[in-house]
Amino acid sequence: MKIRLFGIANDSIVDGPGLRYTIFTQGCYHKCPGCHNPKSHDMNGGYLKDINEIIAEIDENQLLDGITLSGGEPMLQIEPLIEICKAVKYRGLNIVIYSGFMFEQIIKDSRMKSLLEVCDMLIDGKFEQDKKSLSLLYRGSTNQRLINIQKSLKYEKVIEYETNEYNEIII
Numbered sequence: 001m002k003i004r005l006f007g008i009a010n011d012s013i014v015d016g017p018g019l020r021y022t023i024f025t026q027g028c029y030h031k032c033p034g035c036h037n038p039k040s041h042d043m044n045g046g047y048l049k050d051i052n053e054i055i056a057e058i059d060e061n062q063l064l065d066g067i068t069l070s071g072g073e074p075m076l077q078i079e080p081l082i083e084i085c086k087a088v089k090y091r092g093l094n095i096v097i098y099s100g101f102m103f104e105q106i107i108k109d110s111r112m113k114s115l116l117e118v119c120d121m122l123i124d125g126k127f128e129q130d131k132k133s134l135s136l137l138y139r140g141s142t143n144q145r146l147i148n149i150q151k152s153l154k155y156e157k158v159i160e161y162e163t164n165e166y167n168e169i170i171i
């Protein structure tokens with residue numbers, strides 16, 4: 001199975017806790033003013049990559065703490081991402097997902113929810129330029145939330161991660 005990508009960062013330290021393999025999917029229609037990655041919007045842009053190649057690259061890096069699904073909009077390529085996530089979970093790595101959709105929107109859509117269910121942390125919502133802040137952990141604007149997915153699904157309400165005085169996540 002192939003996935004359409006904008007790019008990959010195999011040693012990211014800014015897209016979630018620890019060292020991460022970040023998959024930037026191609027395609028997004030949210031059109032957030034001030035988007036950090038406008039070249040990722042074109043649904044037919046980027047390039048195709050087989051998910052088995054991605055899983056093999058993840059296996060090659062023994063130092064990874066997890067993977068991150070970013071974009072573009074990951075929720076537009078649910079099937080290949082679920083396959084990657086299942087393989088990653090089997091290997092004991094954690095999964096962060098970014099989405100321009102909010103948690104409340106995602107759980108109302110069975111397909112989007114199925115991808116959410118195999119991930120651990122959601123950074124949700126569109127980038128809002130007037131709420132931009134450079135001091136936020138893993139986020140671009142203050143409306144975006146760092147959501148504990150599994151706890152939020154279990155208790156059926158949004159439960160966010162807290163950060164300490166060093167701007168580190170308290171898990």
Ligand code: SF4
Nearest residue numbers: 028031032035072100
């Ligand atoms: S959701 Fe992300 S990639 Fe899409 S327009 Fe907004 S900031 Fe850009």
